[in-house]
Amino acid sequence: MSDIKFTVNVDEYLSLNKYEVDESNAHIELVEDPSDEEFDKLILVCPAALYKRDEDGKKSFDYAGCLECGTCRFACGDTIIKKWENPQPTMGVEYRFG
C-alpha cells in the first residue's frame, strides 16, 4: 500500500453518474480478511476507486459506486473476490452517455 500514489477523489466524479443503489444486496463480496497484496491490486485497477485503504492501512470496499465493468473479477476472481454478480433487476449504474 505504501507506494500506491493518488490524489484524485473519484467519489466526486461518481456523484455525477446516475445510479439506483441496491442497499439491501451487495452484488460483489470479498472474502473475509483479504490479503494486502491482492487487495492492493484492486485499489490499482478499479476505475471507480471503490477499494480503499486508510492511513492505518485499514481496508474498505463500497459497491455502491460500482461501474459493473468486472475488472476486479478478472484481477482477483480466483483470490479475494468471493462473489461477483450483476446487480438485482433495474439496479446499479445507468449510463446516460456511455
Next chain:
Amino acid sequence: MADFDAIVVGSGCAGSVAAYEIAKAGKSVLVVERGNFAGAKNMTGGRIYGHCLRAVFPDNFDEIPFERKVSHERISLMSPNSNFTIDFASEDLLKDGQESYTVLRAPFDQWLAEQAENAGAEYICGIAVEKLIKDENGKVIGIFAGEDEITADVVVLCDGANSLLVEQAVGAKRPPASQMAVGVKEVFELPEEEIDKRFQCAPGEGTAWLFAGDATHGSFGGGIIYTNKDSISVGIVAGVEATAKGNVPVYQMLEDFKNRPEIAPVLKGAKLVEHSGHLVPEGGITTMPELTADGVMVAGDNATMCVNLGYTVRGMDYAVASGQMAGQAAVKALDAGDTSKAGLKCYVDALEDSFVMKDMRQFKNVPNFMEHFDRMFCGYPEMIRDMMNTMFVVDGSPVQPMKKSMMPIVKGAGFMNLFKDVKGAMKAL
C-alpha cells in the same frame, strides 16, 4: 415447444444486430438486456467503423445516431515532459465504406435495439440473465431471468466482455488478467462549435486520438480522446495485470492525463457529466472461446473479438459483424431444424470466411507483442523527445551536425532494441 425460436442475451452491438436479423427473417426472438434500456450498462472509447453497419442497415444507415465522422487520426508519444503528435487527415478516411464514427453507447445502442424491435423482436430490459437452462444432454434450451424460465430453440449470447455465461455455455474459463484491459472514461460537455475550433474540424467531423507513454505513466496501455457531437470523451485504457503490478491507480492515470499541459487546454471550461468504466478483451484469438455449443452461439466482446493495435482499437465492428452472422446462422439452423453444435457450424464457417476471423488470425501475435513492447510505453517517447529537442531547441550555441547530435540519442535507446522492435512490430501487425 419452446417459448421462442431464439433468445438473445444482451443488446449491444452484437445482440441487437443478431436479434434484428432473426426477427427480420420472421422468427420469434426475445432479447434480454440487463440495463433498463439498451446501452445503459455499456461504454466505449470510442469509435466504430462504418462498413459493418452499412452491411446490416443499407437502407437507413443515414439515420444512425453517430456523434462525428472521424476526419483526423492522431497518435501521440507522450513522455513525462513532452508530447510528439502525428495528425493525419485524408479524404480516404471519409469515403463511404471506409469511414469511421465516434459514438456514445447510450444513444447508439438504443437506436440499434429500436431496429430489432421494429423488425419484431421482443424485449425484456432491466434483468440480467444469471443462468442458462440445459437439457439432460447438456444442450442449451433457454435462460433463467429473475423469477422466469424462458426456453428457445437457440440462444445467442452477446453479454459482453464481462460475461458470466460464456463459461456455462461453452466451458471456457474467463481470459487471464494479462489479456484484459480496463478502460476508464470521462465525458465532458462542450458546445459543438467550440469542439470544431479546438480540434480544427469541419462541422460534423472529429478526431480519434491515441496516446502511448506517460498517459499510463509508462505502463502497458494508453490514453484516448474522441470528439463527440457536443462532448469530448477522455480516457485511459490500461492492461489489468500491468496496472495491478504498478503503483499508479488507473483513475489517477486519467486525472494526471487530463492535467497534462497538452490536454488541459482542450478540456478547459468543459463540464464533466459522466465517469465510466469498461473492460476491453484485448486477447483476440488467443483467448477466444469455442464459438458454439449445442443450442448456443457467442458473439462480440464475450468471444474476445477485439484488437488493440496501438494506433487503432477495434471491437465494435467485429461485434456488429459477428452478431449479424450469428443471427443469420440462427435462422439457417432453425429452418433446417437443427440447432445442435453441428447445425450451428454455419456460424463458425461464416466467421472464418469473413474479415472477423481473418483479422483475428492476422493479429494473433499482437496481444503478446504489445504486452511486452515496454519501450513503446517508456523509452521511445523519451527518445523521440530528445530527437525533437535536438531539432527545435535553439539556444544560440553552435549547431552540431545532425548525425552527431542524433546518433547518441538513438544509441541510448539501443540500435538492437530498435531493430528488434521494428521487426517484431512488422511481424505482429
